[in-house]
Amino acid sequence: MGEFEAVIGLEVHCQLATKSKIFCACPTTGTAMNQSVCPICTGHPGTLPTLNAEAVALAVKAGLALGMRIELRSIFARKNYFYPDLPKGYQISQHDKPLCESGSLRIETKQGVKDVRIQRIHMEEDAGKNMHFVGYSLVDLNRAGVPLIEIVSEPDMRSADEAGAYLRELHQLVTFLGISDGNLQEGNFRCDANVSVRRPGEPFGVRVEIKNVNSFRYVEKAIEYEIARHIRCLQSGDTIHMETRGYDAQKDETYVMRSKASVDDYRFFVEPDLMPLVLEQAWVDAIHIPELPQAMKERWVRDFGISHYDAQVLAQTKRRSAFFEQAARHGNTKIVANLISGEILRLMSLAGCEIDEAHITCQDIIDAASLVAADTVSHTGIKLVLAEVWTHGGPLEPWVDKLGVRQVSDQGFLDTLVAEVCQENPGQVAEFRAGKEKLLGFFVGHVMKKSGGKAHPQKVGEAVKAYMQRGLG
Template sequence: MSAYETIIGLEVHVQLNTKTKIFCSCATSFGEEPNKNICPTCLGLPGALPVLNREVVKKAISFGTAINAKINQNSVFARKNYFYPDLPKAYQISQFEIPIVGRGEIEIEIEGKKKTIGVTRAHMEEDAGKNIHESQYSKVDLNRACTPLLEIVSEPDMRSSDEAIAYLKKLHSIVRFLGISDANMQEGSFRCDANVSIRPKGDSNLYTRVEIKNLNSFKFIQKAIEYEVERQIEAWEDGKYETKVVQETRLFDTAKGTTRSMRGKEEAADYRYFPDPDLLPVFIDEELMDQGSKIPEMPDEKRARYVKEFGIKESDAKVLTSELEMALYFENMLTLGASAKGAVTWLTTELLGRLKGENNLQNCGIKSETLATLVKRIDESKISGKSAKEILDVLVQNHGGDVDSLIDSMGLAQVNDEGAILTAIDAVISANADKVAEYKSGKEKLLGFFVGQVMKNSKGANPARVNELLKEKLK
């Protein structure tokens, strides 16, 4: 593969989280009874006219602002004509020549190296319904028809599947932090079409590209791209590139790990785009532009602030800003009084290290308030780090619980009473006069022995305070 260069461009469909559809008042809720959320407008019945949802425009502006893109104050909806059972109108309302979001960029990082990926455009459109194929029958659920989408088209700037995944994860993070989509890949709210081609290294030409359709898992996207690259290289080296690699749409078989032909790839002319006569051109007034351009703190900004404000490591800041839920969890711990250093350690290392498989931060049952309390009890020297780990094990096992109750029931409260610790120290010194003499003669490593004995006899003494008092006594 070192003799070839991979060219990858991605088209990502993001379902916007408006309460109603893009051109009608039907609900956009997921998992409803089939064909419940439909009306004459989203079914394309004669006489029913579309009316643009203002919130869709606002969310599109927010995305454009986040990627430093040009926002077109004037944009136009077009009809994209094609025939599918899940598209009752036999055309999709989309944008073609003048999209709402123009050129922008997204910065990714691979192995410490940063790279800028160009975004060609992002345009508003309606989703189609869903075909369900069962045995000898095919069913159509039109609940999803007319759901608002933002289609984000990248430049063919990615050169490996790793770069493609880094771009997708960054894009996923951006729309989640903006709050414009739940980007749930399992529910189809964030899905990707990958355009893949190859060329010999040093060659500047662009060769036949293949589109891999409807990928909704980072794992499968990476596998699909890697398989397709391997397939195209093999065809090139066998001298069969022109016959085996044709411009087409392919599907990825997740069970076999291979791509297969679905249909010939359409060009823009095949869709017969023309301005939709039922919709006026979109004009963004100053009020709407102002509303949409006021965006929250983005992942990169948040990461930089964490490093500067809390003095945490860059690598830890990356983990904390990798997901919106993680960042909110961390920030709430700080609001509740946990130290930044303790919050980072006990969230990113201790808690995440214990969550395996499907047990993640969202469903583990341990609230940020609970973990903040655990960190505060350590900071207050009420429990030791070792005891805190025992408590966290129970919290993970029980999917939550009360920290203070567990400290009491497990007998893990740390002894900070100076008088009690000094009594234990005196007893150990009296019982080990020979070792005291050795320590005073220069064998300072024996301090560990004395600490261990005091801890054993005092049952839960604060080890830091034991160290301090022992050193004073042994002088």
């Protein structure tokens, strides 16, 4: 990038995990098309919105978790535009006076730790979904009226890496606190990225908005692409146009969706069907914010001595973190962390489920960790055991024997095997004794093989060395 600097701001639309829609009693979980609808969310003439208190509580929770100022008086506004999936011809949103203002989120990248400022969070309703077919289109209004918060960052990010870290951290926060289920495929956590490029110290460059990208990796790639495109433009003296762009994952490039030459005129005005949202400080204070993922991870690194990477993986979901906390309570914290973030995570992603949905129990992990800690089973061996317990269920110990992975440390047994291997390979013994100590691995490997993997590798190494020295003596 050299002489250029990217400036990135993100707008995240996050579906709140309420049971019912924001302005009516319809369920937020759609079944068949146009089933979770009523006269209110389909915009029948004469209907009026009533605000869902649960949605307000979740939005406030998000604001508190991001250290924001909760506005005790906020205002709903109408954003007017025509689109077939917008039943009322306007979206009820917040404009001038949002619910939460001014906070920040700490992110961590290879470049280090950074606080990204959050400008505002406002509440709004989702629109429906248009589906286009040859010659006709259909509209599904199950999503219409589903509660959303829009979390708007300041333009504080300077690389695609930082944008990705911000999204992952924010996603973790909202799912962790139960604010959103954060399902990316279903569009419950959507991101629009505003990207511009400038020479450091100069004013912001012309901004492009990238819309509708539904994976963190693709957001990063789209931003990377866009930064490179801007720099090319600036270097060749081309003009960058203010526009909205989409991302084509297959071609790995962005494309123009619509030009912003004429700024949209949404004719905002105060929503006359809702009173100003007035909250009492005591009500806000009563909203409980549990330990946030950031603090929890720091505590794990500090108190449990686990790596930042393991902490990140284990804190991914609330359920996983609770599972880990329980398992780690019995000690062997590093091993427990390694087992879950390694083999268990692999099994989870294969099965496509969360840790507490499988046969494996917390006790199984505790048992596995103590077997590894006592050198009873090797790291390799325990993986086999965990895979079986994962599939068939515990308890764990019987699988250790069934799979025959209990490590053998019996000196007599090991000495016998070592002697056999050495007798079979006299040339290598001579070389070793002549000083070629690299051959240790060769002997250990053969002994392990002979033992059927049961021998304790470290003990075997010691036994080989002892044999060689005995022979010399």
